[in-house]
Amino acid sequence: MSDTWSVAGRTFSSRLIVGTGKYKDFAQNAAAVEASGAEIVTVAVRRVNISDPTQPVLMDYIDPKKITYLPNTAGCFNADEAIRTLRLAREAGGWDLVKLEVLGEARTLYPNMKETLEATEVLAKEGFHPMVYCVDDPIAAKQLEDAGAVAIMPLGAPIGSGLGIQNRVTIRLIVEGAKVPVLVDAGVGTASDAAVAMELGCDGVLMNTAIAEAKDPIRMARAMKLAVEAGRDAYLSGRMGTRKYADPSSPLAGLI
16 A cells, blocks of 8 residues: 655655765665665765765765755754755755754754744745754744744654654654654664654654664664554554553453
């Protein structure tokens, strides 16, 4: 059965987005993308070489004609830096579907929501389609949507922590209140974390470190693919209700 999702008028089959950082080389990154089945990769415009032909170029390994590139503003700590970075990305590659993240500090890598909201408003007015990294706060998520965000991307836990989703309640509230796709971004450590995100009703999951820092990144990428699919199926199937006490699988009435 077809189970696609759409953002900014573009439709995708895979609900897993993977990053392009921390791998030992572009070849390993490309192999992980293939194993994951991802159709979108995030690219840190300020860190990954996408245009200098004298150095290894990511696009030689991950074909932008087959995989959608999602430029991101990793490493930006105010709205002006983020806006300028994405303007450069559009000049370099024509990208308008972008991932916005404006960090508050280097220690926690938590988003600065004031700067994030400001950048979202400017980018939307300039014709960008920003998918926005944010705190797991349903009020902030609604403000971003109203400002022009085409997708809301709340953190599950701090970037690169691998702690998994720390607050399922707020993630679910964001999902229930959003009219645009919601994708968990940051904090996933293993396959069960990805499955939980999908079981909460998220449209997708974005991850990088969980795959790149695994002892076997290719196998972990495959595990994440299966976890996202399983979590999505579980959400669509409608899980059983929880009970305080046991309920036998076989009726007790009429026992011999």
